[in-house]
Amino acid sequence: MDPGVDNDQGLGGRRRWQLAALLSAPMLWLGVAYLGALAVLLVSAFWTVNGFTGEVVREFSLQNFRTIATEEVYRNVTLRSVGVAVAVTVICVVLALPMAFYMAKVASPRTRGWLVIAILTPLWASYLVKAYAWRVLLANDGPLDSVIGTPGYGLVAVVIVLTYLWLPYMILPIYAGLERLPDSLLEASADLGARGGRTFRGVVLPILIPSIFAGSIFTFSLSLGDYITVQIVGGKSQLIGNLVYANVGAANNLPFAAAIACVPVIIMVVYLTAVRRSGALEEL
Amino acid sequence: MSTHAIALSGLRKSFGPVEAVAGIDLEIADGEFFSMLGPSGSGKTTVLRMIAGFELPTAGTVSLSGRDVTKLPPYERDVNTVFQDYALFPHLNVIENVEYGLKVRKVARKERRTRAEAALDAVRLGHLKDRRPGAMSGGQRQRVALARALVNRPKVLLLDEPLGALDLKLREQMQVELKQIQRDVGITFVFVTHDQDEALTMSDRVAVFDAGRIAQVGTPEEVYDHPATSFVAGFVGTSNLLSGAAAEQLLGRAGTFSVRPEKITMTAGEPANGVVAEVIYAGPVTRFVVDLDAGARMVVVEQNRRTGTKSLSEMRGKRVRLTWQDEHVIEIGVNHAP
Incomplete structure (x- = not known):
């Protein structure tokens, strides 16, 4: 040979x-x-904790999962968390599409370079600092309140701050997808009689679907697992991450915390399996 | 109003400091197969893009069938384009690609399907209508692009070097097909190319572009046999330019002249007037590069009727005599056409 x-x-x-x-x-x-x-x-997650001694009982039991499935508070927190993750993802898509389109197809190379820097720079700053900055912004009588009013601390604030935090992860894959989209496709669509909106719906969006899904994997999973932002700007609202945190810390029930932690993992596996069909995983 | 399919007047386009199109006046008749020929960067594609509406002229006007469309966007012009890279939509299959323009114009589903299928049959791709463009060859994609444009029955079809990416055999085949389709549908074709063979073979008229201007417009015969400038003579076919002292000595006239390589006879006869500098064998023909004693370099093309490669290579360095008939001497810039 x-x-x-x-x-x-x-x-x-x-x-x-x-x-x-x-x-x-x-x-x-x-x-x-x-x-x-x-x-x-x-x-x-299949172990339990002895109620009297607080020791971990290493025996197989479905008790934790049964509790999560039957007790309303856990169901509500799960739905609330998924709702926040979906809202953050949708808002990110809506904001990222025109932004990425401007960067990839309209802006001059010079402007484009500055915009990429502007989008990447916040990623270098500490997550905590950014979250606390928003706490100041959103405070009653804070800067935002004096201009347009503030929603106050709560779920809305959580969605705003998470959107701010994860938006770059949505812009970048969409921007990359648009860079690969030849200008001639847009011209061909216009040539065949389509106005801007029609071209966007008929050509740009379908071709960008994998990129959007790729970005949504980040925004969705990062939002689903977050528990710090909600502590800082979430007021009294709780998400899945807070329950995990509470059970590891205050309640000292590690097996139950593990069982709760399995919920977002399962949701993500389901989501990834669904998204895989679109070819989004090749876009990462 | 004029009945010209396309009328360009004083058309200019600058990209920053670069003037890509430097003043073009041109009228293209209804049903004409019109080629824009020129080297890359000569402005021919920019002119096409201004007709389509992808670029706004810096100055001048574009009229389609007598209507000023200079400021109109592409989707309000009755022209369709076949792009150099075909620009087929990758997420749609062949028939959906062809239907796109009809769908946008809200043609009913049934009529849409019928017309798209007819268009695909016309380019002999009816059997591949469910295929994705990604799974097709260059020639097939090219034909889908053609069907997608023609199905809208535009007044004018613009073709931007549509055969550039195809191999030679396919290109020659498509040249014949394009010409045939144009004759069948009877609409105006504006064909941009840098390939002189393509332009000469297919066109009713050719515009030769040089540095953002049109150097000459005419039928293929006019452009080939009576080039208006030495640029046209050189770009359309191989030209043997004779000027200055060489022209005076060989032709007894002052000026710039051209003799096409196939019009020259090369013999071993006396008196010899040049020496063979190079022999290039090209299958059916052989090209001889001859340095004339008078100080010009001429290319001579001979059919390989009898000669073999061995005897050809022995020609290098031999002294030969070149002769041509006076009627084949073209004076550059003088139009001999009736």
Whole structure:
């Protein structure tokens, strides 16, 4: 066999060792640290805590899941969390589409460069600082209140702040998708008689669907798992993350916290499976 | 009002400091197959884009069938375009692509389908109507693009180097098909190309573009046999330019003259007037580059009727005699056409 064409199919012994050496560290990380932690989460979700001693009982039990499924408070918190994640995602799409379109198709290369910087820069600032900045903004008698009024601390504030935090993750994939969309497609649509809105609905949006889904994976999952923003600007409202936090800390019921943590994981798996069909995972 | 399908008057377009189109006046008749020929950067595509409405002229007007459309957007002009990269919608299948224009214009579903299928049959793609453009060859995509434009029955069809990406065989086949389709539908075709063969083969008239201006407009014969400038002579076909001292010595006249390579006879006879500098074998023909003693370099094309490659290579360095008939000497810039 010609060594020059020895590639994927015919890995020689030496090359196989090289490949193994190259991949061992990441595979170890993925296997132990990443999937291992998930496995521990999953297993401990089926354990319980002894009510008297507070010790973890390592026996298989569906008690935690039964509690989550039957008690109304958990159902409400789950629905509220999903609602917030959906709202954040939808608002992000609505804001990101025109922004990304302007960047990719209208702005001069110079302006485009500045806009990319403007979108990326907030990602370098600490999450906490940004959330507290919004707490100040949204406060009664705060800067926002004196100009247009403030919704006050609560779910609306949570949605606003989460949208602010995750918007770049929606703009960037849509921007990348639009960059790949040839201008000639827009011209062809106009040439065939379509006005701007029609071209957007008939050509741009369908082609961008995978990019939008790709962005939504970030905005949806990051919103679903968040528990800090809601503590800072959420007033009394609670999301899934807060329940996990409360059960790990105050209640000291790690198995129940693990069981609650499984809820967003399951929602995300369902979501990813649905989204995979659109080809969005290739866009990441 | 004029009955011209397209009338351009004083058309100019600048991109920043660059003047891509530097003043064009042109009238294209109804039903004409009109080619815009020129090297890249000569402004021919920009003119096409101004006719389609993708670019706004810096100055001048564009009229379609006597109506001034200079400021109208593309979707309000009765023209359709076949793009260089075809610009088929990747998320739609073939028939949906072809139907797009009809759907936008709210043609009823049934009529839409019938017309789209007829258009696809006309380009012999009726059997591939459910295919996605991504799964088609360049030639097939090109024909879908053609059907998508023609199905709207525009007054004018604009074609922007539509055959550029095809291989030679397919290109020659499509040249014949395009010409045939144009004759069948009887609408005006404006065809942009940098390929002189394409322009000469298909067109009723050709405009040769040079640096944002039209150097010459005429039938293929006029442009080829009576080039208005030395640029046209050089761009359309190979030209052998004779000027200055060489022209005086060989033709006894002052001026710039051109003799087409196929019009020159090369013999071994005396008195020799040049030496063969290069021999280029090209299958059916051989090109000889001959340096004339008078100080000009001429290209001679000979049919390979008898000659073999061996005897051809021996010609290099030989002294030869070039002769041509006086009627084949074209004086550049003088129109001999009746």
